[in-house]
Amino acid sequence: MRPILIVCFCFFFQVSFSQVYDSQNVSLMGQWDDSTVVPEPQLGIRYNGCFGWENPSDGRRYALVGSSRSTHVIEVTDPNQPVLRWEINGARINCIWREIKTFGNYAYIVSDDGYPNRFQIADLSYLPDSVHLVMNSDSIFARTHTIFIDGNKLYCASVHSAGQNGSYSSMNVYSLQNPEKPLLLRRLDQDYPAISQVHDMWVRHDTIFASSAYQGLSILTFDTVENKFNLVSTLTVYDYAGYNHSSTWSKDGKTLVMMDEVPNSLPAKVVNVSDITQPFVTAYFNSSDSATPHNPYFIGDSKICVGSHYEDGTQIYDVSDETNPVRLGFFDTHWQTTPATNTGDYRGNWGSYVDFGGGLVLSADMQNGLFILDISQSLTGIEQRIRNQAKAWPIPSHSTIFIDPILVKTCYAWSLQNAFGQVVKSGELFSNQGLSIQELPEGIYYLTIHASSNDFKLKVVKE
Numbered sequence: 001m002r003p004i005l006i007v008c009f010c011f012f013f014q015v016s017f018s019q020v021y022d023s024q025n026v027s028l029m030g031q032w033d034d035s036t037v038v039p040e041p042q043l044g045i046r047y048n049g050c051f052g053w054e055n056p057s058d059g060r061r062y063a064l065v066g067s068s069r070s071t072h073v074i075e076v077t078d079p080n081q082p083v084l085r086w087e088i089n090g091a092r093i094n095c096i097w098r099e100i101k102t103f104g105n106y107a108y109i110v111s112d113d114g115y116p117n118r119f120q121i122a123d124l125s126y127l128p129d130s131v132h133l134v135m136n137s138d139s140i141f142a143r144t145h146t147i148f149i150d151g152n153k154l155y156c157a158s159v160h161s162a163g164q165n166g167s168y169s170s171m172n173v174y175s176l177q178n179p180e181k182p183l184l185l186r187r188l189d190q191d192y193p194a195i196s197q198v199h200d201m202w203v204r205h206d207t208i209f210a211s212s213a214y215q216g217l218s219i220l221t222f223d224t225v226e227n228k229f230n231l232v233s234t235l236t237v238y239d240y241a242g243y244n245h246s247s248t249w250s251k252d253g254k255t256l257v258m259m260d261e262v263p264n265s266l267p268a269k270v271v272n273v274s275d276i277t278q279p280f281v282t283a284y285f286n287s288s289d290s291a292t293p294h295n296p297y298f299i300g301d302s303k304i305c306v307g308s309h310y311e312d313g314t315q316i317y318d319v320s321d322e323t324n325p326v327r328l329g330f331f332d333t334h335w336q337t338t339p340a341t342n343t344g345d346y347r348g349n350w351g352s353y354v355d356f357g358g359g360l361v362l363s364a365d366m367q368n369g370l371f372i373l374d375i376s377q378s379l380t381g382i383e384q385r386i387r388n389q390a391k392a393w394p395i396p397s398h399s400t401i402f403i404d405p406i407l408v409k410t411c412y413a414w415s416l417q418n419a420f421g422q423v424v425k426s427g428e429l430f431s432n433q434g435l436s437i438q439e440l441p442e443g444i445y446y447l448t449i450h451a452s453s454n455d456f457k458l459k460v461v462k463e
Contacts, residue, residue: 024378025316026329026374026375030371034072047350047365049350050350050362051102052076053124054356063075063082065364065369066095066099066111069095070088071098073127090111094113102149109122116142117143119135119142145199152176154176154182156171159171170198172186188229191228195210196212196213200245200246206222219231219233219235243262245294248297251298254272256272257271261292268284270323286309287327291348294308298354302320304379313349315327334365395460396461397437401434402434413426414448415448416460418444418445442463
């Protein structure tokens with residue numbers, strides 16, 4: 001068995017911007033690639049999953065990027081100058097799959113490649129000086145395809161227990177009360193053995209959207225009191241159905257974007273989940289006739305979806321109108337492919353990380369490494385459309401007003417003026433949050449939303 005090593009690199013990798021990338025409303029800030037990372041032999045993949053982590057003690061930011069041989073910890077505090085700080089080797093090389101998520105100061109690293117394999121937990125709090133592995137074992141499980149962390153729970157999809165012939169479970173949930181020693185709470189097959197595979201899941205407050213491969217989408221809850229899974233509903237019949245791969249759920253709980261990976265080139269789906277007992281598809285979208293959608297991510301409280309679309313790279317869509325998705329911008333990380341040669345194969349953008357904010361997005365291209373992108377121009381475009389379309393409702397109102405559609409950023413500063421231009425209230429407006437005007441006298445008011453560049457006003461009537 002190959003030993004596990006942690007190797008420290010303290011030098012810059014040479015980054016070249018000589019390559020021209022097709023893009024719209026997205027700028028390349030930085031790029032990182034290690035020429036010594038060898039493609040695994042089956043599909044020619046060099047890089048796979050990526051995630052981000054910000055050290056709360058000093059504000060430094062890091063990209064955590066999986067590759068065929070290891071996990072790379074790359075500092076992106078200066079997004080124009082990415083620096084490789086550490087490399088954490090796994091139990092084997094030539095890995096197709098590697099996924100990373102964080103909880104507090106810990107990075108949870110998994111792979112679904114065959115034996116030998118291990119579950120790794122790395123303490124990142126010592127960065128940039130060192131990374132400490134606190135778990136490097138198959139004692140909890142050896143393999144899992146993807147992971148998701150919700151609160152203090154770790155959800156794992158397609159889990160294989162220890163050993164070369166370990167048992168299989170479609171999805172497990174573990175407690176992270178002790179983050180260095182996850183404790184198994186429940187296996188999905190204990191409650192629903194008919195769900196034979198979960199490929200990925202998106203979880204919030206123990207509501208689970210499980211992408212169940214050729215069985216479609218399964219919506220479940222995990223009952224923490226009774227320690228069991230409950231199946232709420234399924235979505236198995238829809239146009240362009242295939243291998244249900246992954247999804248992302250909007251913060252308002254009303255919209256899901258899901259992607260079917262096989263056969264290739266299937267469009268992404270927008271799903272109305274306002275009532276999780278009756279989900280239904282409202283629209284379809286794709287970047288081209290042949291790129292395959294892989295992983296979607298909503299930005300903050302918005303309904304801006306950043307998607308990895310394999311050979312078409314990073315795609316950005318506004319799905320606030322769930323019947324009419326609109327592309328806002330893109331960056332094609334896989335310059336080797338042209339529209340004429342795009343086959344939908346396993347090349348290009350595997351996944352992205354969108355939670356740093358400020359328009360900064362990390363994307364991992366399977367052949368070309370890490371891309372650090374600025375998508376703020378795409379968000380400025382949608383902000384202008386929102387400014388043109390936004391309305392306050394209801395008019396008139398007795399007590400509370402709302403802004404429609406949902407704003408892009410997490411929150412905006414706002415002020416409310418009376419007919420004489422005097423400010424009577426001000427504060428911060430969070431997406432989908434109502435503003436109380438119950439205490440104000442009847443009359444006409446003007447709500448000013450302080451956007452990034454230009455303010456805009458909406459008329460409000462109190463009666």
